[in-house]
Amino acid sequence: MSASAEEVPVLIIGAGPVGVTLANLLGTYGVRTLVVERSPAVLDFPRAVGLDDEALRTFQATGLAEEMLRDMIQNVPMRMYTARKQCFAEILPSTREFGWFRRNLFSQPLGEKTLRRGLARFADVQLRLGLELVALAQDEAGVTATLRDEAGAEQQVRAAYVVACDGGRSTVREMLGLPYEGRTHPAKWVVIECDQDPLDAPYTALHCEPERPYVCLRLPYGLRRWEFMLFPGEDGEQMLAPDKVRELLGRHVADPSALNVIRARVYTHNSRVAGRFVSGRVCLAGDAAHITPPWIGQGLNAGLRDAFNLGWKLAWILQGRLRPALLTSYHDERHAHAKAMIDLADTFGAVLSQRNPLLAWARDRFFMAIRGVPAVRDYVLQMKFKPMPRFVQGVVRNSGVAARDALVGRMFIQPNVERRRGGAEKLDDVVGPRFALISWRCDALADAPPSLREQLARLGCDHYLAVRSRSAGNEAGSPMPAQPSGTVVEDLENGLHLWFQGKDVDWVLVRPDRFIAAVGRVGDAVTELGAFCAAVLPAADATPAMHAAQAGGTAAQLSRVEAEALAA
Template sequence: MNDHYSVAIVGAGPVGATAANLLGAYGINTLIVDREPDIVDYPRAAGVDDESLRTFQTAGLVADILRGAIQNVPLKFFDAAGNCLADIRPTTCDYGWYKRNIFMQPIAEAALRRGLKRFSHVRTMLGTEMRHLVQDKDGVTLHLVDEQGKQQEVRADYVIAADGGRSPIRTLLGIPLEGATHSRKWVVIDCANDPLDAPYTALHCDPRRPYVCAHLPDDHRRWEFMLFPGEDAEEMLTPDRVNDLLRHHVRDPSVVNVIRARVYTHHSRIATRFVEGRVALAGDAAHLMPPWAGQGMNTGIRDVTNLCWKLAAIVSGEADPSLLDTYTQERRPHAQAIIDLSTTLGRILSPTRPSVARARDWFLRAASLAPAVKKWTLEMRFKPIPHYRTGFVVPESPGTRVPSVGRMMTQPMVETSDGIHLKFDDVLGPWFAVIGFECDPLAGLTSTELAAVRRLRPQVIKVVESRAGERHHRQPCAAKETLVVEDVHNELRTWFQARGRNAVLVRPDRYVAAMSTVDDFAPALTRLADRFTGKS
């Protein structure tokens, strides 16, 4: 039995299990523990976005996740009379996947846990509680207790705390949560045998009792109802009260198979820091938010997508430990932005004073008449997109035409030399990538500069236009291993031309670390390679 791991993960929910799959794909000796012996089946996350699906793609599990999901699901706002105030149905797939997808969390968690069986270097310990941890300069000691009361100590170089909103690790480390807890509670009811023909997620801004109604996979539906002051939370979960809540929305509640009902308190809180020594917080351990934007789990997936490649590089000796400092720098501001969005949507949904509700309805209708606002809403552009201005990036100069450094790289379809069409990430591979559009991205680098870049172990890609011809494929490149692919729908051409650049370094989490013209690319590449290894 191994008692030392490169990374230990506490919490095997979707965030922790995703982290373990990513570390497994990176070849890292990993332990994941969870005090629950089985997957928790009560109501929790129901939405998975395009950024999370891209992470699952990197982990090799996106097909398994989507097998039980409904893709491209609209989000609608309704007033008390049932009139649609806003219809959000984004049509773009900038990152290779649809932006709004609905899934069943227990089924997705099962797929993630099955994925861990692919890796002999990832060990799972369920029904095991982390009781205490102690850090020193060389690592972390975790004190574990299994269901039979057997105690065990393990050592890890680093720890990911994905242990939920009440995170014992966050408490042990003394990291406070900033923000507020909302006064209103909500009862969440999951049902089978869906009686409604409404294949979308609906936020009903009804002052009589605001509620959410969401179509789920496999003939399931979720209702979420606001509770008013004086209503007893436990009483609202009794079968009679659940039927009372549903009776206003279902002709015959007796035909609805209520699977489970729970009461939730919503929080808008964030940890003051995401890293303490060798321990990093992720998911609900780092931030809590209302569910209205469907971003709680997705924000946690973004956390570990950002974190795991950095830990993998550090524990393998490729990167300097200071790389971990960029995790809080990059992730905390965006997590706060998502919390703010979720809180704002809750304020739109939840007014119970009729006069306030009428004013809100009037404002939303008036705003939707403006074409720019309508497009902004339709395409879901109100969702904050991560933009890492500090951290492991080389910032662009002021006045850049379309800032791209620190933003996620687009993912169109490309065609390989043997005629196979693939999503771009499947060509980039799981680690760094250097990409040139209609150019050799490493052209002109000296032998010293090439040696520095190779410390990043990048996949080198040359993209040529669709049906460019053999002459473009066979031009020699500085790196013999350079892959040449065609831009199937000429989407990469549009992306590069809009930015006035033709060379880019993409990180393992698919964010652009540097972008330039190929003639000026060497300084940015060597600067990042030196920072990666701690030489600057």
């Protein structure tokens, strides 16, 4: 390693939405981070447009949810049409169990700019543009990256951990020699965006027409997008010529020549997943780890799940709160779900882009026949077909009680709660960027020895919530212990009451990414929480992955961030 190599705890290669979201999370957790990107500016291409409730919860953790929402259209329906233009299904989920709507539309270039502005809040997070990775070498102590700027000058950065967020053609993945298994779909698609939306259609429409399957959707600020399948023999670049674009749009608008096309690009759909998401001290995230066709709008959302899962683990390892060996849990927890999302997108694509007229007719008859079945209609309307993440191994504690273990590894709900009358808050905002022990109408730590509280504090769980049911007027809420551990909050909308009542548990331990790490009854809290801490905490005399000074004082910064989150 060069003696002049810059040292940093985390180096992120790629400043797309996944890489910059991860950097915002690491900044929130107090970890000094460097993000490098070879492109000098945000790419002004028509790319991702859909963000789900899990993505917004991730942005909430970075403190940027409201800013991102300013450039979004929330709660947008999706409709599917037969070859004869009959709507056979509509997706409009009403649930907000994670605190946000499930279908929201945005323009990725605008979203990326907001995320990059968010980095300016953190003195120890830097974004450097115009730098390309040309070499990567890792050993037991860290990773050395060689970067080249636009003038050809090279520099080295030494990092404890490197995260590749450099897209489907990931240079890092190729340098590591990791397989990218799957397939490239034969049909290409041309994507066209216009401003001054000419249609009164405030929804996303999937048109399953064998003559030419296409997608049409409304975007913020009067933008309208069309996506058309290209057929064999149609040259992608030729289809972007103005006369061809007008020809494609001619069947859908009265005067295509009057449209102002601001973006147009040809895309190839891919269904691929890396063999491993973790290789030594290097992790893959976003398209570098997995890439999916856009049929269910989960490509970027899957990458944001990567960022939320990985961000806190890197921070906790660097701060000596988590065993370094548990970095591999990132692969264990994310790989299978990423593959499941790809499989679902492939299924949707095969059904909805059918070009055989006879098969398309049979498909349409089937969907039109079942749309009146209440159970099926609810299954589609509420997006229950979407596989939710569930971790059976990783940074979770399975007690051996089947009913309770079925709760572990799932994302916890996010209802509104109150710390004071008239002060409704989302649960995550009360919890802050940490582990949270949430007890329902009890004090799970009433009999906890000091040693367990010390372990929980080391884990970053030094603040506890005791929840009681909603009171009326000046009436006190449901009974609570005389001196409960931590803050008492009221269940403003009965969301927590219904959850705990149906699960037969008294407490949950929620991770920083809002997944359930452990659950139980009051009587087993000491045993279960102690077992979890023993399994994930480093040895008491272990040294963090990098010295605190080198990591930018991360532990002190985390304490400051937590204090700000809890300030009332």
